[in-house]
Amino acid sequence: MATLWFSLVAVMLALYVVLDGFDLGAGVIHLFVARTEAERRAVLASIGPVWDGNEVWLIAGGGTLYFAFPALYASSFSGFYLPLMMVLWLLILRGIAIEFRNHLQSPVWQPLWDTVFAAASGLLAIFFGAALGNVVRGVPLDRSGEFFLPLWTDFAGGKDTGILDWYTLLIAVAALMALTVHGALWVALKTDGEVHNRARLVAKRLWWALAASVAAITLASFHVQPHLQSSFTERPWGFLFPLIALAGLVGMRIRGGHREGLDAFLCSCVFLIGMLVSAAFGLYPYVLPSNGDPATSLTVANSAAAPYGLRIGLYWFIPGVLLTASYFVYTYRSFAGKVSSGAA
Numbered sequence: 001m002a003t004l005w006f007s008l009v010a011v012m013l014a015l016y017v018v019l020d021g022f023d024l025g026a027g028v029i030h031l032f033v034a035r036t037e038a039e040r041r042a043v044l045a046s047i048g049p050v051w052d053g054n055e056v057w058l059i060a061g062g063g064t065l066y067f068a069f070p071a072l073y074a075s076s077f078s079g080f081y082l083p084l085m086m087v088l089w090l091l092i093l094r095g096i097a098i099e100f101r102n103h104l105q106s107p108v109w110q111p112l113w114d115t116v117f118a119a120a121s122g123l124l125a126i127f128f129g130a131a132l133g134n135v136v137r138g139v140p141l142d143r144s145g146e147f148f149l150p151l152w153t154d155f156a157g158g159k160d161t162g163i164l165d166w167y168t169l170l171i172a173v174a175a176l177m178a179l180t181v182h183g184a185l186w187v188a189l190k191t192d193g194e195v196h197n198r199a200r201l202v203a204k205r206l207w208w209a210l211a212a213s214v215a216a217i218t219l220a221s222f223h224v225q226p227h228l229q230s231s232f233t234e235r236p237w238g239f240l241f242p243l244i245a246l247a248g249l250v251g252m253r254i255r256g257g258h259r260e261g262l263d264a265f266l267c268s269c270v271f272l273i274g275m276l277v278s279a280a281f282g283l284y285p286y287v288l289p290s291n292g293d294p295a296t297s298l299t300v301a302n303s304a305a306a307p308y309g310l311r312i313g314l315y316w317f318i319p320g321v322l323l324t325a326s327y328f329v330y331t332y333r334s335f336a337g338k339v340s341s342g343a344a
Contacts, residue, residue, distance in 0.1 A: 001311060002304035005068035006287065008317070009061055010280040016057035017128070017276060018182075018269050019328075023047035023054060025183015027094065027121025028176070031114060033187060033198035040114060044098065045339040046190035050331060051098065055091070056324065067313055071145055071303035072287045079139060079147040080131070083163055087127050094120040122176060129175025133168030136279060137161075137224050138291030145298060157224070159292050167224050174213035178275075181206050181252070182268045189261035192338050196261075203264070207253050214249060214275075218242075221282075227289065228282035238281045245274025 026047050034040040066073045077084060097117035101110050139147045140159060152162035155169070164172075184203035188196050222228050232238050248271030255263035283289065288298040304310065 001307050001314075002068070002300045003285075004314070005064070005304065005310055006280075006284065006300050009064050009068065010277065012057050012061040012064060014273050014276040016054070016061055017179075018272050019054040019057060020051070021125075021179045021272060022183050022186035022265075023051040024121045024125050025179040025181065026187050027117050027183070028125065028180045029184050029187065029199065029202050031118045033184070033195050033202060035194070037110070039195050042191050042195055042339050043187055044101075046187055048098075049335040052095065053328065053331060060321075060324070064317070068305055068310060069287060069298075069300075069303045070305055072298050075141070075145045075147065075298060075303075076288060079149060080134070080163070082151060083127060083131065087124065090120045090124045090127070094124065125176045125179040126172040129172035130164060130168045132175065132279065133171030134163060135288060136171070136221055136228075136283065137165075137167055138289040138297070140292050141288065141290040141296040141298065143296055145296070145303075161291075167220055170213075170220055171217055174210070174217045177206060177210040177213050178272060181210050182265075182272065185252070185261060185265040185268050189265045190338055192340075200261070203252070211249060214245075221279075225282070225289065227286065231282045231284065235281075238278075241274055241278040241281055243274075245271050245278060248272075248274055 026043055030040060030043040034043045062073075093116055097113040097120065101113035101117070104110075134149075137157075139149060141147050150162040152164040153160060155161075155165045157165045157167055181203050184199045184206070188199040188203065191199065248267045248269070251267030252264050252271060255267055285300045286297050287300060287303055290297040305313075
Protein backbone atom coordinates (compact mmCIF):
# COMPACT_ATOMS: atom_id res chain seq x y z
CA MET A 1 0.00 0.00 0.00
CA ALA A 2 2.84 2.41 0.83
CA THR A 3 4.43 1.70 -2.57
CA LEU A 4 1.13 2.49 -4.27
CA TRP A 5 0.96 5.86 -2.52
CA PHE A 6 4.59 6.54 -3.43
CA SER A 7 3.62 5.98 -7.06
CA LEU A 8 0.53 8.19 -6.75
CA VAL A 9 2.52 11.07 -5.27
CA ALA A 10 5.14 10.70 -8.02
CA VAL A 11 2.42 10.77 -10.70
CA MET A 12 0.76 13.89 -9.23
CA LEU A 13 4.06 15.74 -9.05
CA ALA A 14 4.85 14.68 -12.63
CA LEU A 15 1.43 15.99 -13.74
CA TYR A 16 2.17 19.27 -12.00
CA VAL A 17 5.50 19.62 -13.80
CA VAL A 18 3.91 18.85 -17.18
CA LEU A 19 0.89 21.15 -16.73
CA ASP A 20 2.29 24.06 -14.75
CA GLY A 21 5.63 23.58 -16.49
CA PHE A 22 4.39 24.90 -19.82
CA ASP A 23 3.02 28.10 -18.30
CA LEU A 24 6.26 28.58 -16.36
CA GLY A 25 8.09 28.19 -19.66
CA ALA A 26 5.69 30.59 -21.36
CA GLY A 27 6.52 33.12 -18.66
CA VAL A 28 10.25 32.68 -19.22
CA ILE A 29 10.04 33.31 -22.97
CA HIS A 30 7.21 35.80 -23.26
CA LEU A 31 9.50 38.85 -23.21
CA PHE A 32 11.50 37.34 -26.09
CA VAL A 33 8.75 36.00 -28.34
CA ALA A 34 6.24 38.84 -27.81
CA ARG A 35 7.37 42.25 -29.05
CA THR A 36 4.12 44.23 -28.88
CA GLU A 37 1.36 44.61 -26.32
CA ALA A 38 -1.00 42.57 -28.50
CA GLU A 39 1.53 39.76 -28.76
CA ARG A 40 2.12 39.73 -25.01
CA ARG A 41 -1.61 39.52 -24.43
CA ALA A 42 -1.71 36.57 -26.81
CA VAL A 43 0.99 34.72 -24.83
CA LEU A 44 -0.84 35.41 -21.57
CA ALA A 45 -4.14 34.35 -23.15
CA SER A 46 -2.56 31.02 -24.13
CA ILE A 47 -2.16 30.16 -20.44
CA GLY A 48 -4.80 32.45 -18.93
CA PRO A 49 -7.67 29.93 -18.58
CA VAL A 50 -5.52 27.17 -17.06
CA TRP A 51 -2.45 28.50 -15.25
CA ASP A 52 -4.03 28.73 -11.79
CA GLY A 53 -5.84 25.40 -12.18
CA ASN A 54 -2.56 23.70 -13.07
CA GLU A 55 -1.25 24.49 -9.61
CA VAL A 56 -3.95 22.27 -8.12
CA TRP A 57 -1.66 19.32 -8.74
CA LEU A 58 1.08 20.89 -6.60
CA ILE A 59 -1.38 21.38 -3.75
CA ALA A 60 -2.75 17.86 -4.24
CA GLY A 61 0.76 16.41 -4.25
CA GLY A 62 1.70 18.26 -1.07
CA GLY A 63 -1.55 17.25 0.65
CA THR A 64 -1.12 13.63 -0.35
CA LEU A 65 2.46 13.71 0.88
CA TYR A 66 1.22 14.96 4.26
CA PHE A 67 -1.38 12.18 4.45
CA ALA A 68 0.61 9.23 3.10
CA PHE A 69 4.15 10.03 4.31
CA PRO A 70 3.85 12.28 7.38
CA ALA A 71 7.46 11.68 8.48
CA LEU A 72 8.73 12.80 5.07
CA TYR A 73 6.44 15.82 5.09
CA ALA A 74 7.61 16.90 8.54
CA SER A 75 11.28 16.40 7.73
CA SER A 76 11.37 17.98 4.28
CA PHE A 77 9.11 20.96 5.01
CA SER A 78 11.17 21.91 8.07
CA GLY A 79 14.57 21.22 6.51
CA PHE A 80 13.71 23.07 3.29
CA TYR A 81 11.88 25.87 5.08
CA LEU A 82 13.86 28.75 3.53
CA PRO A 83 13.59 27.64 -0.13
CA LEU A 84 9.93 26.72 0.37
CA MET A 85 9.20 30.25 1.56
CA MET A 86 11.05 31.60 -1.47
CA VAL A 87 8.99 29.36 -3.76
CA LEU A 88 5.80 30.56 -2.05
CA TRP A 89 6.73 34.19 -2.66
CA LEU A 90 7.60 33.47 -6.28
CA LEU A 91 4.22 31.79 -6.81
CA ILE A 92 2.50 34.80 -5.26
CA LEU A 93 4.48 37.30 -7.35
CA ARG A 94 3.77 35.34 -10.51
CA GLY A 95 0.03 35.31 -9.88
CA ILE A 96 0.03 39.00 -8.95
CA ALA A 97 1.93 39.88 -12.11
CA ILE A 98 -0.60 38.11 -14.35
CA GLU A 99 -3.58 39.72 -12.64
CA PHE A 100 -2.17 43.23 -12.06
CA ARG A 101 -0.59 44.04 -15.44
CA ASN A 102 -3.89 44.97 -17.08
CA HIS A 103 -5.21 47.17 -14.28
CA LEU A 104 -3.40 50.26 -15.56
CA GLN A 105 -2.34 51.39 -18.99
CA SER A 106 1.13 52.82 -18.39
CA PRO A 107 4.55 52.64 -20.07
CA VAL A 108 5.98 51.70 -16.65
CA TRP A 109 3.28 49.57 -15.03
CA GLN A 110 2.89 46.83 -17.64
CA PRO A 111 6.61 46.33 -18.41
CA LEU A 112 7.24 46.12 -14.65
CA TRP A 113 4.79 43.25 -14.14
CA ASP A 114 5.89 41.55 -17.36
CA THR A 115 9.43 41.50 -15.99
CA VAL A 116 8.23 40.20 -12.61
CA PHE A 117 6.25 37.47 -14.38
CA ALA A 118 9.26 36.38 -16.45
CA ALA A 119 11.69 36.49 -13.51
CA ALA A 120 9.36 34.63 -11.13
CA SER A 121 8.67 31.96 -13.75
CA GLY A 122 12.36 31.40 -14.42
CA LEU A 123 13.31 31.33 -10.74
CA LEU A 124 10.51 28.85 -9.98
CA ALA A 125 11.87 26.50 -12.65
CA ILE A 126 15.34 26.84 -11.12
CA PHE A 127 14.13 26.25 -7.56
CA PHE A 128 12.06 23.22 -8.52
CA GLY A 129 15.08 21.77 -10.32
CA ALA A 130 17.32 22.42 -7.30
CA ALA A 131 14.72 20.75 -5.06
CA LEU A 132 14.78 17.64 -7.21
CA GLY A 133 18.57 17.70 -7.13
CA ASN A 134 18.54 17.79 -3.32
CA VAL A 135 16.21 14.80 -3.15
CA VAL A 136 18.34 12.76 -5.56
CA ARG A 137 21.64 13.75 -3.91
CA GLY A 138 20.39 13.30 -0.35
CA VAL A 139 20.42 15.50 2.73
CA PRO A 140 22.21 15.20 6.12
CA LEU A 141 19.42 13.43 8.02
CA ASP A 142 20.07 12.66 11.68
CA ARG A 143 18.65 9.80 13.75
CA SER A 144 15.46 11.74 14.46
CA GLY A 145 14.84 12.29 10.73
CA GLU A 146 15.64 16.00 10.87
CA PHE A 147 18.18 18.07 8.94
CA PHE A 148 19.21 21.62 8.23
CA LEU A 149 20.82 22.98 5.09
CA PRO A 150 22.12 26.52 4.48
CA LEU A 151 21.30 27.99 1.11
CA TRP A 152 24.88 27.29 0.01
CA THR A 153 28.37 26.66 1.40
CA ASP A 154 31.26 26.20 -1.02
CA PHE A 155 29.29 24.58 -3.90
CA ALA A 156 31.66 21.61 -3.72
CA GLY A 157 29.12 18.98 -2.72
CA GLY A 158 29.65 16.30 -0.09
CA LYS A 159 28.14 15.94 3.37
CA ASP A 160 28.53 19.59 4.39
CA THR A 161 27.00 21.11 1.29
CA GLY A 162 24.10 23.53 1.12
CA ILE A 163 20.86 23.49 -0.83
CA LEU A 164 22.81 24.84 -3.79
CA ASP A 165 25.97 23.07 -4.91
CA TRP A 166 27.43 22.13 -8.28
CA TYR A 167 25.07 19.18 -8.69
CA THR A 168 21.81 20.87 -7.66
CA LEU A 169 22.70 23.89 -9.81
CA LEU A 170 23.26 21.52 -12.74
CA ILE A 171 19.80 20.02 -12.20
CA ALA A 172 18.37 23.53 -11.82
CA VAL A 173 19.79 24.64 -15.18
CA ALA A 174 18.50 21.47 -16.84
CA ALA A 175 15.04 22.11 -15.36
CA LEU A 176 15.09 25.67 -16.67
CA MET A 177 16.04 24.43 -20.14
CA ALA A 178 13.38 21.69 -20.11
CA LEU A 179 10.54 23.93 -18.97
CA THR A 180 11.56 26.76 -21.30
CA VAL A 181 11.43 24.41 -24.30
CA HIS A 182 8.17 22.94 -22.97
CA GLY A 183 6.67 26.41 -22.67
CA ALA A 184 7.92 27.46 -26.10
CA LEU A 185 6.25 24.44 -27.67
CA TRP A 186 3.00 25.28 -25.89
CA VAL A 187 3.09 28.90 -27.06
CA ALA A 188 3.82 27.71 -30.61
CA LEU A 189 0.85 25.33 -30.35
CA LYS A 190 -1.55 28.01 -29.09
CA THR A 191 -0.55 31.04 -31.17
CA ASP A 192 -0.02 31.98 -34.79
CA GLY A 193 1.89 34.57 -36.76
CA GLU A 194 5.16 35.98 -35.52
CA VAL A 195 4.70 34.80 -31.93
CA HIS A 196 4.27 31.24 -33.22
CA ASN A 197 7.39 31.50 -35.38
CA ARG A 198 9.54 32.96 -32.61
CA ALA A 199 8.39 30.35 -30.11
CA ARG A 200 9.25 27.54 -32.52
CA LEU A 201 12.68 29.11 -33.05
CA VAL A 202 13.30 29.30 -29.29
CA ALA A 203 12.40 25.61 -28.87
CA LYS A 204 14.57 24.62 -31.82
CA ARG A 205 17.63 26.53 -30.64
CA LEU A 206 17.37 25.46 -27.00
CA TRP A 207 16.87 21.79 -27.87
CA TRP A 208 20.62 21.22 -28.22
CA ALA A 209 21.30 22.83 -24.85
CA LEU A 210 18.56 20.66 -23.33
CA ALA A 211 19.99 17.49 -24.85
CA ALA A 212 23.45 18.35 -23.52
CA SER A 213 22.08 19.11 -20.05
CA VAL A 214 20.18 15.80 -19.99
CA ALA A 215 23.38 13.90 -20.77
CA ALA A 216 25.25 15.88 -18.09
CA ILE A 217 22.68 15.37 -15.31
CA THR A 218 22.39 11.66 -16.12
CA LEU A 219 26.12 11.09 -15.67
CA ALA A 220 26.26 13.36 -12.63
CA SER A 221 23.27 11.70 -10.94
CA PHE A 222 24.78 8.22 -11.15
CA HIS A 223 28.01 9.65 -9.73
CA VAL A 224 26.35 11.53 -6.86
CA GLN A 225 23.74 8.91 -5.90
CA PRO A 226 25.10 5.31 -6.14
CA HIS A 227 21.67 3.89 -5.29
CA LEU A 228 20.48 4.78 -8.79
CA GLN A 229 22.82 2.24 -10.35
CA SER A 230 21.79 -0.53 -7.97
CA SER A 231 18.09 0.19 -8.61
CA PHE A 232 18.42 -0.16 -12.37
CA THR A 233 20.76 -3.15 -12.04
CA GLU A 234 18.41 -5.05 -9.74
CA ARG A 235 15.28 -4.15 -11.76
CA PRO A 236 16.45 -3.78 -15.37
CA TRP A 237 12.87 -3.38 -16.61
CA GLY A 238 13.12 0.14 -15.19
CA PHE A 239 15.32 1.13 -18.15
CA LEU A 240 12.00 1.49 -19.97
CA PHE A 241 11.48 4.86 -18.26
CA PRO A 242 14.74 6.50 -19.45
CA LEU A 243 14.03 5.11 -22.92
CA ILE A 244 10.60 6.76 -22.84
CA ALA A 245 12.27 10.05 -21.87
CA LEU A 246 14.81 9.66 -24.67
CA ALA A 247 12.04 8.93 -27.18
CA GLY A 248 10.24 12.09 -26.08
CA LEU A 249 13.42 14.16 -26.36
CA VAL A 250 14.15 12.91 -29.88
CA GLY A 251 10.50 13.27 -30.86
CA MET A 252 10.55 16.93 -29.86
CA ARG A 253 13.31 17.50 -32.42
CA ILE A 254 11.78 15.40 -35.19
CA ARG A 255 8.24 16.72 -34.84
CA GLY A 256 9.28 20.28 -34.01
CA GLY A 257 9.27 21.24 -37.69
CA HIS A 258 5.53 20.66 -38.06
CA ARG A 259 3.65 23.93 -37.92
CA GLU A 260 0.66 22.60 -35.99
CA GLY A 261 2.94 21.79 -33.04
CA LEU A 262 0.78 19.30 -31.14
CA ASP A 263 3.10 16.33 -31.74
CA ALA A 264 6.17 18.20 -30.50
CA PHE A 265 4.36 19.40 -27.39
CA LEU A 266 3.12 15.89 -26.57
CA CYS A 267 6.67 14.58 -27.03
CA SER A 268 7.81 17.20 -24.52
CA CYS A 269 5.18 15.91 -22.07
CA VAL A 270 6.45 12.36 -22.58
CA PHE A 271 10.03 13.51 -22.03
CA LEU A 272 9.25 15.26 -18.74
CA ILE A 273 7.19 12.35 -17.41
CA GLY A 274 9.89 9.86 -18.43
CA MET A 275 12.62 11.85 -16.67
CA LEU A 276 10.66 12.28 -13.44
CA VAL A 277 9.48 8.68 -13.30
CA SER A 278 13.06 7.54 -13.95
CA ALA A 279 14.20 9.56 -10.93
CA ALA A 280 11.43 8.14 -8.73
CA PHE A 281 12.20 4.59 -9.87
CA GLY A 282 15.92 5.04 -9.27
CA LEU A 283 15.40 6.37 -5.74
CA TYR A 284 12.83 3.77 -4.63
CA PRO A 285 12.48 2.64 -1.83
CA TYR A 286 14.04 5.92 -0.61
CA VAL A 287 11.79 8.96 -0.43
CA LEU A 288 14.53 11.17 1.05
CA PRO A 289 17.99 9.58 1.12
CA SER A 290 20.69 10.59 3.56
CA ASN A 291 24.01 11.74 2.13
CA GLY A 292 25.69 10.56 5.34
CA ASP A 293 24.58 7.41 7.14
CA PRO A 294 22.26 5.36 4.86
CA ALA A 295 20.52 3.99 7.97
CA THR A 296 19.01 7.42 8.66
CA SER A 297 17.40 7.68 5.21
CA LEU A 298 13.64 8.01 4.96
CA THR A 299 12.10 5.18 2.99
CA VAL A 300 8.66 4.15 1.83
CA ALA A 301 8.47 1.79 4.81
CA ASN A 302 9.65 3.99 7.69
CA SER A 303 7.94 7.25 6.66
CA ALA A 304 4.48 6.00 5.61
CA ALA A 305 1.27 6.33 7.59
CA ALA A 306 -0.44 3.28 9.08
CA PRO A 307 -1.73 0.74 6.51
CA TYR A 308 -5.34 1.18 7.65
CA GLY A 309 -5.20 4.93 7.04
CA LEU A 310 -3.59 4.45 3.63
CA ARG A 311 -6.30 1.98 2.63
CA ILE A 312 -9.19 4.19 3.75
CA GLY A 313 -7.55 7.22 2.15
CA LEU A 314 -7.47 5.41 -1.18
CA TYR A 315 -11.26 5.10 -1.13
CA TRP A 316 -11.54 8.89 -0.95
CA PHE A 317 -8.63 9.59 -3.26
CA ILE A 318 -10.00 7.71 -6.28
CA PRO A 319 -13.28 9.65 -6.71
CA GLY A 320 -11.51 12.91 -5.84
CA VAL A 321 -8.81 12.53 -8.47
CA LEU A 322 -11.34 11.34 -11.07
CA LEU A 323 -13.43 14.46 -10.43
CA THR A 324 -10.34 16.66 -10.73
CA ALA A 325 -9.22 14.94 -13.92
CA SER A 326 -12.70 15.34 -15.44
CA TYR A 327 -12.63 19.06 -14.69
CA PHE A 328 -9.23 19.41 -16.35
CA VAL A 329 -10.38 17.55 -19.46
CA TYR A 330 -13.45 19.80 -19.69
CA THR A 331 -11.39 22.96 -19.19
CA TYR A 332 -8.76 22.11 -21.80
CA ARG A 333 -11.41 21.05 -24.31
CA SER A 334 -13.35 24.27 -23.71
CA PHE A 335 -10.31 26.43 -24.45
CA ALA A 336 -8.88 24.33 -27.28
CA GLY A 337 -7.56 26.03 -30.38
CA LYS A 338 -5.31 28.97 -31.01
CA VAL A 339 -5.60 32.42 -29.47
CA SER A 340 -5.55 35.53 -31.63
CA SER A 341 -2.86 38.18 -31.45
CA GLY A 342 -5.43 40.57 -30.01
CA ALA A 343 -6.52 38.28 -27.17
CA ALA A 344 -7.03 39.91 -23.81
